[in-house]
Amino acid sequence: MSLSVAFEISMVLTSVCAVLLSGWLLWQGQRQRAMPALAGFAAMMALWCTGHIAIVQGWPVLGVALILANPLMPMFFLHFALQFVATPEAGSGGWRRRLPWLYALTILLIGLSWFGPGGKITTTAGFDAFFVFADIGWLNLLYTILLGVAAHLVLFQGWRLHSGNKRRSIVAMFMAGGWGLLLATSFVFPSLGLNWYPYPMLLLPSYLLLLVYGVVRYQVLEINAFANKALIWLGMLLLVLALMALVSALLGQLGMQALSAVPASQLWLYSTLLLLLSAACYQPLSKLARRLIYPGGQLNESLLAHWRSKLQQCNSWHELAALAAGLLSGQLRQKVSVQLPLAGRANPGLQIHCLRNEHGWYYALKGWDDVTPGYRLQGEVFAALLLSNCRILEQSLKLADAERKRLDQQHLVELGALSAAMAHELRNPLNIISMAAATTPAETRQHIQQQLKRADRLIADLLSYSGRLELQYSDFLLKPLLQAVLSQQDWQGVQCQLQVPDGLMLYGDSYRVQQVLINLTDNALAFCRNQPQAEIKIEAHSEHDHVWIYVHNNGPAIVPAQHAALFQPFVSKRAGGSGLGLAIVRRIMQAHGGEVCHQSDLGWPVSFVLKFTLNVKQNLGLQLPHQQDMTNG
Structure with a gap:
């Protein structure tokens, strides 16, 4: 094959590619404002290549006219570059007003080149007829070069302003522009008197493809x-x-x-x-x-999109299992059951199991051995899609649960603050009632005072549980504190034993520890006071850096069903109590860094065990006195 034929094939391929790309850019790039100008650039390259073909085929007038229209190619590219790099902040009014004048100047120069004359036909290496510039045609070439330089200066400015995909597109344009310059340089060899065959022009189809692809690959997917x-x-x-x-x-x-x-x-x-x-x-x-x-139903993008949109609307496992079974059953016209970890039940026939283990989610198809390959393929694709939605639903449910817990915690905090405020406010009307009762008969006054004391105790318990807990640490002897607590109780025939070493010291808030012991002895008296041979025993000892206090009573044993929630508020409420006594005990013990528990295996029907840490002073940094602010919880 002659070199002239090879050149002609290259020009035909470039022209065809340019026409196709121009049409494609006009069609696909309607929402990209810069694409029509790039389509104009591709169209002008097609005409420029057609001009070379016309000269080789013996139509010199048409060929020279098309080649001399070359300045429109960089003009369209400059127009594209200005639109491509424009930003809303910079505005575009100035260059928009100048573009029509620039287009007019370009067309005027092309017209002058046609009548100049701007070019002629000559014989050169490999060609019987080839275009060379003459007279005003050199101005045509210089103007073309200047437009190309201006376009690349605009791109360089855009490269400095932009980032991301647009910046990558600009880099791709510069690389493609360098490649195009290398290829097009050989076009002017004969015009410069160099009898060289323009081999680089054989690769011109690659320039157009690289340029357009580099521009739009980041803009039009x-x-x-x-x-x-x-x-x-x-x-x-x-x-x-x-x-x-x-x-x-x-x-x-x-x-x-x-x-x-x-x-x-x-x-x-x-x-x-x-x-x-x-x-x-x-x-x-x-x-x-x-x-x-794959005979049977066929998969397509619209069907997959429909499945995906439907499955993503589910908010529970039962809903997801039911919807998935319905979608696939309707598609295959066969009964399909879906089993998920927390919903769905496997029925005989076609089954999809989506399961989870320590490695993650996986699916299994059961009963699909006898179906056609097409149905099997749909089952596999649907199971994979369902598995993806299982992961999404699992994460969304975890997030919803965490948000629900957060709101519950916030509600408890607000409720605690409200309770404390209400408890404070209730004391004012109770004081007024107490003063008003001073003029009533003695029996009535005594009854009112008893109920006021009960109300005051309820308010005190509510404040202890819901309010701020401040600990005033100090060293104190445990036995005198216990004796003071026992002296305040109305024993009514209940026997009490106290076994505590005389020198046993405790480091903590003596008032709060006293409150713990009062609550425990009050509870013990309330439940064993009416028992025959009722007895309460309090003992304490130190062992392994801990102080242990035991409060035993021989009252009725606590039923096992209440053991787990024994220290929750309002669970084990005794007659006349607030239901907060044991909850307050646990809160005070936790504030001290200690523990409280119930046991029934210490030889008594009911035993409460308190555990204090002896080295709590070291843990607190030996700061005396020390305050800890403990919020609810």
């Missing part, structure tokens, strides 16, 4: 799929051309003179047409093969 297919078919085309050249060389060696006499250009043309026909038939043949291999 569809072109990435188009470029992927285009590269595959281009590779196949080059492979076919290489094979045809090899076959053409071997046919003569094999004695097939008639076939070897066929021009290589015709073999390549036939091969290219065959490849294009294969590309056109690929999609329908692929669908036909899919229907033959």
